[in-house]
Amino acid sequence: MRKVFFALIFVFFMQCSSAKADDLSTYRQECLDFISRPKVEVFGSYGNLRYNYDKDSTYLTQEQEKKIKAYSSEDAQIELKVLGLTKMQDTVDFKAEFTQLALNKGYVCLYPESIQVSIDYYLPTIYIASELEKGTCLYDVTLRHERTHAQIYIEALDYFLPRLKKYADALFDNIGVKVITKGESVDNAMADLSKSYHDAVQKRIDAWYKAVEKEQLKMDTIDQYKLESRICQEIEAAENAEEF
Numbered sequence: 001m002r003k004v005f006f007a008l009i010f011v012f013f014m015q016c017s018s019a020k021a022d023d024l025s026t027y028r029q030e031c032l033d034f035i036s037r038p039k040v041e042v043f044g045s046y047g048n049l050r051y052n053y054d055k056d057s058t059y060l061t062q063e064q065e066k067k068i069k070a071y072s073s074e075d076a077q078i079e080l081k082v083l084g085l086t087k088m089q090d091t092v093d094f095k096a097e098f099t100q101l102a103l104n105k106g107y108v109c110l111y112p113e114s115i116q117v118s119i120d121y122y123l124p125t126i127y128i129a130s131e132l133e134k135g136t137c138l139y140d141v142t143l144r145h146e147r148t149h150a151q152i153y154i155e156a157l158d159y160f161l162p163r164l165k166k167y168a169d170a171l172f173d174n175i176g177v178k179v180i181t182k183g184e185s186v187d188n189a190m191a192d193l194s195k196s197y198h199d200a201v202q203k204r205i206d207a208w209y210k211a212v213e214k215e216q217l218k219m220d221t222i223d224q225y226k227l228e229s230r231i232c233q234e235i236e237a238a239e240n241a242e243e244f
Contacts, residue, residue: 027179031101031109037172038096038112042165044157047122049150057081057129064220071213080225083129084142086149086216092205093118094198098190106182110193115168117201119157124150137232145228149216156212167204171197 061082068074095116101109126146132139178193180186 024179027103027107027109028177030103031111031177031179034101035109035111035177037169039114040165040168041114041116042161042168043116043118044161045118045120046154046157047120047124050123050125052125052127053130055085055127055129056131057083060085060127060129063087063127067213068217068220071210072217074217079222080229081129082220082225083132083138084146085127086146086153087123087125087127088121088150088153089123090209091118091120091122092202093120094201096194096197098194100186100190103179107179108182108184108186109177109179110186110190111177112172112193112197115171115197115201117164117168117205119161119164119205121153121157124153126150137235138229141228141232145219149219152216153212156208156215160208164201164204164208168201171200175200 058081061078063085064082065078068078093116095114096112097114098110099113101111103109126143126149128139128142128146132142175193175196178189180189
């Protein structure tokens with residue numbers, strides 16, 4: 001008899017838990033039927049490109065090795081001196097407005113009304129080694145190489161922004177709204193919901209940024225450096241031959 005009694009309690013508990021879960025699901029659906037999807041806006045901007053000629057190749061090589069170590073599994077030790085480097089500082093600004101809707105029986109629905117994401121490139125800078133002389137072949141080749149890097153950053157951002165907007169739009173389907181009971185803290189629940197949206201967006205941006213840096217490193221191989229150096233050596237050799 002005791003076993004039957006405990007079994008009945010267990011079944012009753014499971015039914016109540018299921019009913020509670022169903023109730024929250026019902027209230028979430030009630031909320032979704034009443035509200036509109038959040039307005040999602042994604043922006044990007046670029047700072048004016050700057051040039052720096054104050055750093056020598058030792059500094060640029062060290063900075064390039066740091067980048068390789070951060071974004072590649074390859075050996076960070078560079079055999080040749082790095083004569084040029086492009087740095088692009090970026091900031092991500094995430095803003096979301098959340099509001100609440102009172103439901104039956106003291107339940108409250110928290111949901112986003114708007115989401116804004118801004119990725120801003122600031123202080124984009126091309127560094128040319130201080131020992132390079134302007135007007136030389138190696139200077140011109142290095143400058144052209146770094147300008148290509150700068151253009152890739154811009155094109156990568158232009159490509160990513162509409163995809164980030166599509167992703168942010170879809171977050172409402174995945175994260176949605178949050179229904180809380182009367183006794184729960186609205187502020188804490190709102191903070192948790194905001195963090196869920198923010199973390200999801202930041203994770204996608206971090207993955208994109210890492211992918212861009214990996215693509216940039218494909219241009220900065222030892223073979224590429226040797227090729228650019230050899231081109232200039234051949235040009236200089238041809239020019240010297242003409243003088244004689």
